[in-house]
Amino acid sequence: MQRISLLARLMVWLSVLVAAVLQIIPLPPFFDVIRPNWMFLVSMYWCMALPHRYNIGSAFAHGLLLDLIWGTTLGINGLVFALCISIIIKQFQKIRSYSVWHQALTMALLTMIYLAVYYFLESMINDVVMTDLYYLSALGSLLFWPWIFFILRKTRRHWAVK
Amino acid sequence: MKTIFSRRFPTSLRLLIFIIISIVLILSTDRMTSTRVFLISVLSPLQFIANAPSDALDSVSANLKSRRTLIDENETLRRFKLSVSDRLLTVEHLEQENKRLRALLGSPVGISQRKLIARVQAVDSNPFSLQVTINKGLNDQVYVGQPVVDEDGVVGQVIEVGKFTSRILLIADNSHAIPLRNQRNDVRLIGLGKGDLHQLELQYVTKNTDVKIGDLLVTSGLGGLYPEGYPVAKVSAIENRGSEIYSLIRVEPIAKLDRLRYLLLLWPKQTTKSLAVKQAIDETPNNGVKVD
Numbered sequence: 381m382q383r384i385s386l387l388a389r390l391m392v393w394l395s396v397l398v399a400a401v402l403q404i405i406p407l408p409p410f411f412d413v414i415r416p417n418w419m420f421l422v423s424m425y426w427c428m429a430l431p432h433r434y435n436i437g438s439a440f441a442h443g444l445l446l447d448l449i450w451g452t453t454l455g456i457n458g459l460v461f462a463l464c465i466s467i468i469i470k471q472f473q474k475i476r477s478y479s480v481w482h483q484a485l486t487m488a489l490l491t492m493i494y495l496a497v498y499y500f501l502e503s504m505i506n507d508v509v510m511t512d513l514y515y516l517s518a519l520g521s522l523l524f525w526p527w528i529f530f531i532l533r534k535t536r537r538h539w540a541v542k
Numbered sequence: 543m544k545t546i547f548s549r550r551f552p553t554s555l556r557l558l559i560f561i562i563i564s565i566v567l568i569l570s571t572d573r574m575t576s577t578r579v580f581l582i583s584v585l586s587p588l589q590f591i592a593n594a595p596s597d598a599l600d601s602v603s604a605n606l607k608s609r610r611t612l613i614d615e616n617e618t619l620r621r622f623k624l625s626v627s628d629r630l631l632t633v634e635h636l637e638q639e640n641k642r643l644r645a646l647l648g649s650p651v652g653i654s655q656r657k658l659i660a661r662v663q664a665v666d667s668n669p670f671s672l673q674v675t676i677n678k679g680l681n682d683q684v685y686v687g688q689p690v691v692d693e694d695g696v697v698g699q700v701i702e703v704g705k706f707t708s709r710i711l712l713i714a715d716n717s718h719a720i721p722l723r724n725q726r727n728d729v730r731l732i733g734l735g736k737g738d739l740h741q742l743e744l745q746y747v748t749k750n751t752d753v754k755i756g757d758l759l760v761t762s763g764l765g766g767l768y769p770e771g772y773p774v775a776k777v778s779a780i781e782n783r784g785s786e787i788y789s790l791i792r793v794e795p796i797a798k799l800d801r802l803r804y805l806l807l808l809w810p811k812q813t814t815k816s817l818a819v820k821q822a823i824d825e826t827p828n829n830g831v832k833v834d
Contacts, residue, residue: 397588404664405592409800415667436553440560444567448581449588450668451702451709454574455567462560469553499670505568508670509716509737517669 388541395422404449413513416520419446425532427465431472439465453505460498484525491521582704589707593663656809662802672715679706689808695773695796712799714739722774723762727752730762739799742775744791749782769810
């Protein structure tokens with residue numbers, strides 16, 4: 381097993397922090413509706429690219445980070461992230477060979493699942509209302525996945541994150 | 543590269559472990575407040591970074607304002623100040639009188655309270671709650687449950703405090719309810735958030751209760767959280783449905799919850815002796831008011 385360099389590890393965490401910033405950056409209401417769940421997509425990317433290093437545990441950690449920046453009950457997003465990763469953890473080899481748009485569709489579907497499970501868990505703990513545009517965030521995932529994919533792949537190759 | 547066979551735990555076991563950890567975390571939410579405060583304080587730089595672009599744009603637009611606009615703005619503000627200070631003078635007089643009357647009655651004297659101006663940093667993107675983050679925290683003695691108002695009316699209450707930032711739950715959030723009083727006839731009501739920034743609902747109002755469209759609802763001070771007398775909402779629609787005992791009353795918040803910029807944190811229990819509003823604000827330590 382090769383040792384991963386500290387810098388490479390740092391780059392992964394940096395990408396997650398950038399996703400966290402994008403998650404809370406103020407946007408006009410129209411864009412806010414289709415704002416993709418950056419944390420979820422970035423987490424997915426690393427799990428897909430390096431499943432032996434980033435998997436359920438790291439997705440759980442990313443979910444906890446999202447809980448902290450969103451101010452939701454600590455653990456909810458961690459749980460949903462871990463569940464969503466576990467759904468496709470066996471299929472990473474297959475998904476990696478898909479074309480980018482095919483991947484994007486998969487991610488949009490996965491975001492839908494994420495949103496549904498998140499809604500379910502939140503409604504068990506708090507009293508929540510779902511807005512009509514709740515699932516539009518999946519469309520955002522569809523549109524932004526190619527960019528995330530190319531940027532992160534470039535990062536991964538450049539810094540030789542293995 | 544790791545081979546498939548060298549995994550220590552199978553996926554299902556791993557998932558089970560993390561599910562158990564998250565359930566424990568969710569259930570112990572109440573016991574972890576101090577940990578959470580610490581973690582939020584550590585993460586607060588993220589908040590500042592996320593806010594940097596809009597801050598930069600703000601300062602650019604403030605610097606690029608034309609002379610004409612500035613003069614106009616100055617003029618309107620001057621006029622506004624004149625009209626307000628005229629009212630303030632009478633208010634001070636009334637306050638004195640009120641104080642004397644209260645002293646005669648032997649009831650506690652209402653003294654003006656400590657206030658602090660805060661700036662809205664971020665509006666939450668979490669789909670299920672209506673919250674905003676402000677740039678004041680434990681360093682300025684902000685506490686959980688603190689009432690927050692803006693220049694028009696009540697905005698919400700603090701629900702989470704970090705060292706440098708804190709989170710405010712808006713009155714329109716559907717987990718929020720606020721005790722109200724109809725200013726016209728002192729009827730007590732409860733305003734329940736519905737997850738819609740422009741609408742609240744009144745709960746359990748029987749059909750024969752005297753509520754009219756246009757009535758101003760103010761805080762009643764009964765919950766012990768919000769100080770008495772701050773305007774909250776105006777009645778906008780009343781529906782009476784056939785056989786039900788209660789009528790459905792919609793009210794519109796007076797504070798513009800979708801365009802919050804500067805907020806006022808109140809300390810109802812920390813009183814300042816001075817009567818003038820201006821002094822009360824000046825006295826608070828490093829209020830950091832930015833004039834755009």
